[in-house]
Amino acid sequence: MSHEKFSSVIETLHECMTACNHCYDSCLQEDDVKMMAECIRLDRECADICGYLEQALVRGTPFVSDLAKVCATICEACGNECKQHDHKHCQQCADACFKCAEECKKLAS
Amino acid sequence: MSHEKFSSVIETLHECMTACNHCYDSCLQEDDVKMMAECIRLDRECADICGYLEQALVRGTPFVSDLAKVCATICEACGNECKQHDHKHCQQCADACFKCAEECKKLAS
Amino acid sequence: MSHEKFSSVIETLHECMTACNHCYDSCLQEDDVKMMAECIRLDRECADICGYLEQALVRGTPFVSDLAKVCATICEACGNECKQHDHKHCQQCADACFKCAEECKKLAS
Amino acid sequence: MSHEKFSSVIETLHECMTACNHCYDSCLQEDDVKMMAECIRLDRECADICGYLEQALVRGTPFVSDLAKVCATICEACGNECKQHDHKHCQQCADACFKCAEECKKLAS
Numbered sequence: 001m002s003h004e005k006f007s008s009v010i011e012t013l014h015e016c017m018t019a020c021n022h023c024y025d026s027c028l029q030e031d032d033v034k035m036m037a038e039c040i041r042l043d044r045e046c047a048d049i050c051g052y053l054e055q056a057l058v059r060g061t062p063f064v065s066d067l068a069k070v071c072a073t074i075c076e077a078c079g080n081e082c083k084q085h086d087h088k089h090c091q092q093c094a095d096a097c098f099k100c101a102e103e104c105k106k107l108a109s
Numbered sequence: 110m111s112h113e114k115f116s117s118v119i120e121t122l123h124e125c126m127t128a129c130n131h132c133y134d135s136c137l138q139e140d141d142v143k144m145m146a147e148c149i150r151l152d153r154e155c156a157d158i159c160g161y162l163e164q165a166l167v168r169g170t171p172f173v174s175d176l177a178k179v180c181a182t183i184c185e186a187c188g189n190e191c192k193q194h195d196h197k198h199c200q201q202c203a204d205a206c207f208k209c210a211e212e213c214k215k216l217a218s
Numbered sequence: 219m220s221h222e223k224f225s226s227v228i229e230t231l232h233e234c235m236t237a238c239n240h241c242y243d244s245c246l247q248e249d250d251v252k253m254m255a256e257c258i259r260l261d262r263e264c265a266d267i268c269g270y271l272e273q274a275l276v277r278g279t280p281f282v283s284d285l286a287k288v289c290a291t292i293c294e295a296c297g298n299e300c301k302q303h304d305h306k307h308c309q310q311c312a313d314a315c316f317k318c319a320e321e322c323k324k325l326a327s
Numbered sequence: 328m329s330h331e332k333f334s335s336v337i338e339t340l341h342e343c344m345t346a347c348n349h350c351y352d353s354c355l356q357e358d359d360v361k362m363m364a365e366c367i368r369l370d371r372e373c374a375d376i377c378g379y380l381e382q383a384l385v386r387g388t389p390f391v392s393d394l395a396k397v398c399a400t401i402c403e404a405c406g407n408e409c410k411q412h413d414h415k416h417c418q419q420c421a422d423a424c425f426k427c428a429e430e431c432k433k434l435a436s
Contacts (some may be wrong), residue, residue: 014123021167028169028259034251041246044262045388047164052379055160058130060137061372062404066397073393137368142361150355153371154279161270170263175291179284186280232341239385246387269382273374276348278355 006057006064009103013054016075019089019096020047023082026089039081039090046078046097053104065108072104115166115173118212122163125184128198128205129156132191135198148190148199155187155206162213174217181213224275227321231272234293237307237314238265241300244307257299257308264296264315271322283326290322333384336430340381343402346416346423347374350409353416366408366417373405373424380431392435399431 024043027036053071061067079097082090133152136145162180170176188206191199242261245254271289279285297315300308351370354363380398388394406424409417 010127017164018119018167021164025167025169028255032252033255034249037246037251040258041387042389044386045383045390047168048379048383051160051164052375055126055130055156056372056375058127058134059156059371060134060368062369063372063397063401066400070390070393070397074390077389137364140361142364143359146355146360149367150278151280153277154274154281157270157274161266165263165266168262169259171260171295172263172288172292175288179281179288182284183281228345235382236337236385239382243385243387265382265386269378273344273348273378276345276352277374278352 006107009107010054010057012100012103013050013057013071016096016100017047017050017054019093020044020050020078023087023089023093026087030087036085039085042074042078042081043093046074049074050100068104068107072101072108075101075104115216118216119163119166121209121212122159122166122180125205125209126156126159126163128202129153129159129187132196132198132202135196139196145194148194151183151187151190152202155183158183159209177213177216181210181217184210184213224325227325228272228275230318230321231268231275231289234314234318235265235268235272237311238262238268238296241305241307241311244305248305254303257303260292260296260299261311264292267292268318286322286325290319290326293319293322333434336434337381337384339427339430340377340384340398343423343427344374344377344381346420347371347377347405350414350416350420353414357414363412366412369401369405369408370420373401376401377427395431395434399428399435402428402431 020043024040024047027033027040027043030036049071053067056067057064075097079094079101082097083094085091129152133149133156136142136149136152139145158180162176165176166173184206188203188210191203191206194200238261242258242265245251245258245261248254267289271285274285275282293315297312297319300312300315303309347370351367351374354360354367354370357363376398380394383394384391402424406421406428409424410421412418
């Protein structure tokens with residue numbers, strides 16, 4: 001069954017979605033919000049695609065590879081942005097994004 | 110922080126979303142799909158609202174109580190439909206829905 | 219059929235979702251992003267619930283009233299935030315939000 | 328601005344999402360639901376990705392091409408399934424899917 005076959009990547013997607021939404025929420029509360037604008041934008045992009053793929057995998061989507069590919073691209077872009085910022089929430093988010101990008105790449109291939 | 114404060118209910122929402130999408134996927138593969146039509150419909154409703162609330166909680170939504178209330182209503186309806194069917198995926202889904210409805214009711218009050 | 223019965227409110231939800239996402243995108247590009255932080259947050263909340271309800275109405279959700287009620291609350295909050303800012307995208311978003319809140323209230327009752 | 332630049336494809340995505348959700352809802356009410364199981368599944372996949380891309384375009388996503396590519400793939404698959412069924416909702420959905428697949432392919436290139 002889909003949800004068992006993909007249980008590891010579903011967990012990773014869930015962690016990445018959580019890290020991105022937490023980073024988004026925290027960035028909006030930083031003193032220098034302007035510096036975080038691109039991070040806020042990419043956090044939302046990444047949270048949305050991870051949340052999407054997570055649901056799609058559990059419901060047995062026939063489009064695993066196509067969706068995983070675009071998810072890997074977005075996770076990587078978000079990770080690259082986040083790792084430039086010293087905030088703890090950004091560094092943790094970068095880690096979650098890169099881990100998720102790796103798992104999505106495997107899924108896509 | 111939102112994602113820590115709500116970590117228990119986020120986990121429960123995630124389990125319910127997973128159970129509903131798995132039940133949806135399984136119902137579509139049953140011999141008697143017609144008998145499962147309402148279950149399919151409610152599984153999707155419930156998966157979508159649980160996935161929605163999960164994300165909203167992590168991103169620090171100001172609408173926790175309003176969203177939790179509607180989520181409880183939908184989880185309960187889905188649980189009531191699922192428990193009428195003997196399939197293992199339906200029974201497991203009913204359990205996840207009722208547990209999630211309870212946690213959402215607490216969150217709403 | 220659901221999608222015909224609700225065609226007017228679906229159009230209004232779609233316009234509100236579009237206005238909110240456009241306002242979100244524009245706020246992130248303003249010079250004073252910090253001043254727009256709450257607007258960014260509420261734009262996303264409102265875009266997400268409008269997009270959600272729009273889909274739910276077309277697919278024949280049994281939870282029209284419950285969902286419309288929470289959507290009205292979120293639209294109203296977003297409109298109240300947006301109308302405090304002079305940017306054209308905020309003023310247009312406020313109009314779309316208040317219009318949508320009204321239609322959702324009717325749907326909820 | 329994103330929402331003006333993409334207004335034509337956003338309209339097409341919206342029509343496709345609406346057609347898919349209407350087809351999904353109608354399939355669940357058909358006498359022979361089993362025959363429609365794959366149509367139900369693909370309608371949901373297609374509605375979800377169209378709704379997703381629609382929002383992403385309006386919020387100025389940096390991932391237009393990647394997302395449009397996967398959306399074109401899913402629209403085409405849904406259209407191919409729907410056109411096999413004589414129901415009016417399936418035929419209309421197939422038309423909407425093929426039109427949307429074409430616009431997404433242009434966007435992706």
